Amino acid sequence: MTYILNIETATKNCSVSLAKDGQTILCKEIAEQGYSHAERLHVFIEEILKKTKVKIQELHAVAVSKGPGSYTGLRIGVSTAKGLCYALGIPLIAVDTLQVLAHQVSVDNGIIVPMLDARRMEVYSAIFDKNHDNIKAVQAEVLTEDSYSEFTETLYFIGDCQEKCQTVLTQPNFKFIPEILFPSASQMSQLSYEKFNQNDFEDVAYFEPFYLKDFLMIK
Numbered sequence: 001m002t003y004i005l006n007i008e009t010a011t012k013n014c015s016v017s018l019a020k021d022g023q024t025i026l027c028k029e030i031a032e033q034g035y036s037h038a039e040r041l042h043v044f045i046e047e048i049l050k051k052t053k054v055k056i057q058e059l060h061a062v063a064v065s066k067g068p069g070s071y072t073g074l075r076i077g078v079s080t081a082k083g084l085c086y087a088l089g090i091p092l093i094a095v096d097t098l099q100v101l102a103h104q105v106s107v108d109n110g111i112i113v114p115m116l117d118a119r120r121m122e123v124y125s126a127i128f129d130k131n132h133d134n135i136k137a138v139q140a141e142v143l144t145e146d147s148y149s150e151f152t153e154t155l156y157f158i159g160d161c162q163e164k165c166q167t168v169l170t171q172p173n174f175k176f177i178p179e180i181l182f183p184s185a186s187q188m189s190q191l192s193y194e195k196f197n198q199n200d201f202e203d204v205a206y207f208e209p210f211y212l213k214d215f216l217m218i219k
Contacts, residue, residue, distance in 0.1 A: 002196060003054055005045065005062045005084070006188035009037045009077030010069025010097040011116060011160060013182035016044040018052055022193030025052050027186040037076045045080075056088065061201075063093035063192030065100055065183060067210035068124040068138060069116055074209035082204050091201040093192045096210075098126040098138055100183040100191065101158060110154035110175075111135070114183075117161035121168070124212060140212050143168050 001020055008015040008029075014037045015029035028044040030036065049056055064081035067074050085092040101114035107130050115123040121143045127136035141147070145168050148155055154173050157165055158180040166176060195201075 002060045002193065003058050004093070004189070004192050004196060005048075005059055006064075006095075006185040006192055007041070007045075007062065007077045007081050008065040008097075008100060008183050008185040008188060009041060009073040010065045010067055011073065011182045012070075013184065014040045014044065014073075015183070015185035016041065016048055017185035017189060018048050018054060019189035019193060022190045024186045024189045025054075027184065029184060029186075031182055035070065035073060037073050041076060041080055056084075059084075059088060059090055061085075061091045061093050061192070061196050062088075063095055063188055063195070065097045065185075065188065066094035067097050068118075068140070068212035069097050071211060074211065078207065078209050082207065085204045091196070091199075092204045092207060093195045093200065094202050094207065094210075095188050095191045095195070096126075096138065097183050098124065099128070099132070099134065100187050101180070102126070102128040102132055103187040103191070104180050104184065105156055105158055105177065107154075107156055110156055111151065113148070113155050113157050115157060115159035115161050115165065117159070117164075121164065123159070123161050123165070138210075138212065145170070148174070 006017045013031040017027035098114040112128045115125045126138045160181045
């Protein structure tokens with residue numbers, strides 16, 4: 001059996017899960033108005049290990065959401081993950097934040113567009129098909145009324161910037177899912193397990209979050 005600790009701190013959601021062979025055993029998370037990652041993250045890790053009765057020495061890897069997202073949130077999550085990996089001598093796995101967010105949606109047809117707020121009318125976005133395969137790489141884009149107008153199929157928009165997106169993205173084939181705002185560590189389990197089996201690991205000493213843009217503190 002393979003135990004992987006998953007850490008997601010790229011947004012306001014401070015989220016930690018423990019997975020066994022790609023299946024989430026337990027997840028603890030909280031999304032507050034401000035960022036509480038520095039106070040909550042280590043507490044959540046300790047509580048999850050205690051409740052699942054899994055010793056920290058039994059972990060086979062630590063996975064972290066690599067971004068894009070909040071500069072501070074990413075730094076906290078990555079620093080914690082690297083510290084655990086270094087101390088335990090286990091691999092570090094990095095998972096794309098928008099891919100994690102996209103996996104919260106299941107659709108029979110259409111396209112999934114996860115977005116995270118990057119201030120004003122700018123967002124971090126990517127595009128995935130119904131099978132969660134990436135069909136457009138992560139980018140920072142400024143939304144206009146012409147954005148995504150080339151698509152005729154149904155587009156499902158998710159993320160924490162839907163309210164402002166709806167002011168310009170008004171095509172009838174655009175659907176918003178307001179209950180899905182933040183990526184969750186519970187959705188990292190299968191993704192991190194696949195990377196573990198592929199030996200797709202990061203260099204613990206030199207890995208840096210994927211900020212996508214220069215320093216930007218998202219509030």
